[in-house]
Amino acid sequence: MKRLIIPVLFAFLLPVLSVAQPTGETIDKIVAIVGEKIIMLSDVETQYWQLVMQGEKQTDELRCSILEELMLQKMLLTQAENDSLDVSDDQVDGEIERRLRYFIAQLGSPEALEKYYNKSIPEIKDEFRDLIKDQLLVQQMQNKITENVSVSPAEVKKYFNSLSPDSIPFVDSELEIGQIVVIPEPSESDKQVIYQKISELRTRILKGESFEALARLYSEDPGSAKKGGELGMFSRGQMYPEFEGAAFSLKNPGDVSEIIETPAGYHVLQLIERKGDYINVRHILLIVKASPTDLYAGKMKLDSVYNQIVSGALTFAQASDKFNPKDYKGNGGLMMNPYGGSTKFKPSEIDATVFFTIDKLEAGSISKPVLFQTDDAKEGYRILYLKSRSTPHKATLGEDYNLITQYALDYKKRQALDKWIQSKKNSTYVKIMDDYKSCLFKYKWE
Incomplete structure (x- = not known):
């Protein structure tokens, strides 16, 4: 039987998605009891129709899988409460906000969102507070059960050798990419020029010119400029602290902030509306850039670094350690993949400007200095290094040891969780109602 692990994230949507269920009179009722906790037919049905909307087939097996998953969660929650595991209000609030x-x-x-739920934001928070707390407790309990699980190299090898040929994972092409960057710092005179420009824009706004029109013409934030500078609703913790401080200090729609400076540049803000903990503002951003002279000097510096690497005077890692800014020195100058936490990237995970440069390189070679922009729109030059490029293949221990280790660890954690469930279910009261007694569950519950 196919087992489903219901993502915690989706559970938050379930009361909304219940409106998508087929119409008709259905009387809610208890379908299972685990300890002192009950599972209602509506709990199963809302998750069932959500998964159907995501593409799962409409089968009784799916309903049975959902019920068993809910029973496992109730058992974990009961044990978490018995072990006095705790989730703080701050943790719950943070997860709700996320x-x-x-x-x-x-x-x-x-x-x-309020229209979708037919509830205000505070009402939505109150309604799901207990649900989120229970989910966090279940996660804590599961982590506690598996926290001491580890795998040895021998176990990794044994796990891999136990896989049937059809079960060995297929690994897409992966690349390891390094960079050495020079990002010139703007001079005080560069900053003063931009400050003067934004001061003039602010004065024009205060004299009555349209903030929206000036944002479309002059703002250097590509995401909001075409919308007249409007950012859309956001809460605290999403923007630069300086930006949020200025935004949330504005009292009335139309109020204009003083000029503020963030790592992105200089801003002027205008309040559009406030709604509870959320706020919507327009802003004009002018980015402080280094002068063309300083930028060219950075390129010349990297030309010299390029020649030292190509001549063999320095390895790429040595050059990274010697010339890279502090934030770029780690891992010998190799980029870290934010999705997987490793230095390996699938082609689809690589920024297009990087990919077009390294796609022309042989493994082990470097590019000449190329112009680029940082995430906060600062300009600089960088040398790109293609350390390795794998071809699509079935995983092997030699080439994909870290990947196989993670698979083996996950498998061993599932075994630990299964063993815990087997031991606990015999001492836990479980009652499954007649409608679901014919299910082919993984565990023998009664």
């Missing part, structure tokens, strides 16, 4: 930001981004605004 999920709210996600759904607001998906729906477009807090108003859209």
